[in-house]
Amino acid sequence: MNDIKNVFDVGARAMSAQMVRINTVASNLANAGTVSGSADTAFRALRPVFETEFSNSSDSLATTDVSEIVMLDREPERLFRPDNPLADKDGFVYSAAVNTEEEMVEMTEASRQYQNTLEAMSTLRTLMARTVQMGS
Amino acid sequence: MTVSFRDSIALHANALSLREKRNEILASNIANAATPNFQARDFDFEAELARASGPAASQGSGVDATLGYRVPVNRSLDGNTVELSVEQMEFSENTLRYQTSLAFINRRISGLMTAIKGE
Numbered sequence: 078m079n080d081i082k083n084v085f086d087v088g089a090r091a092m093s094a095q096m097v098r099i100n101t102v103a104s105n106l107a108n109a110g111t112v113s114g115s116a117d118t119a120f121r122a123l124r125p126v127f128e129t130e131f132s133n134s135s136d137s138l139a140t141t142d143v144s145e146i147v148m149l150d151r152e153p154e155r156l157f158r159p160d161n162p163l164a165d166k167d168g169f170v171y172s173a174a175v176n177t178e179e180e181m182v183e184m185t186e187a188s189r190q191y192q193n194t195l196e197a198m199s200t201l202r203t204l205m206a207r208t209v210q211m212g213s
Numbered sequence: 214m215t216v217s218f219r220d221s222i223a224l225h226a227n228a229l230s231l232r233e234k235r236n237e238i239l240a241s242n243i244a245n246a247a248t249p250n251f252q253a254r255d256f257d258f259e260a261e262l263a264r265a266s267g268p269a270a271s272q273g274s275g276v277d278a279t280l281g282y283r284v285p286v287n288r289s290l291d292g293n294t295v296e297l298s299v300e301q302m303e304f305s306e307n308t309l310r311y312q313t314s315l316a317f318i319n320r321r322i323s324g325l326m327t328a329i330k331g332e
Contacts, residue, residue: 091244
């Protein structure tokens, strides 16, 4: 990983971290309806773990980074579907452990935070552009 | 009467530099709004400006600020002390004041240019 040199690096990394979050939400939602033949192979929601990363050169700048993506430790729902070809010998299937409402909240929050960072960066960019034209 | 260009503009230059530094710190806080255990940081602008413009400040060494930690209004459960509403308000105020300092410098420069050209 490259060092954080200025505030634009901070913004870029924070936004890409939020983008990873939105991607995992999309993947979770896409898998929300899937069923599996056993509890072990059933889909569980993915969630990125955020971590603060500090700049080496200056003590003030800090950005956020995705350190890992974990599967949430939740039990998939056990449904009695004897007609499903994936059902086990007792006639049960296991549906993906995804809470759709929770994912929607997660998506909204990630997208808001992406927008906040983008807005801050665009403000700083405008200020810099005006400073460059100082005195003219 | 001789007015040093540096003296007349130094206060605004220091202010501009500190405002920029503060904006970067606030943007960094906003970027970390969702990171667990992140501690929001900030510094006292007026105290730092007084220090940078005071007699003790060495000329031309640039400004550096001693950072403190923000005390949150409401604590969050994950240990993050960034409150977006507070940070965004501080950020927008700081941006406005940066532009004010910039306008002051621009007016000073254009005044001097008028004096030089004698128009």
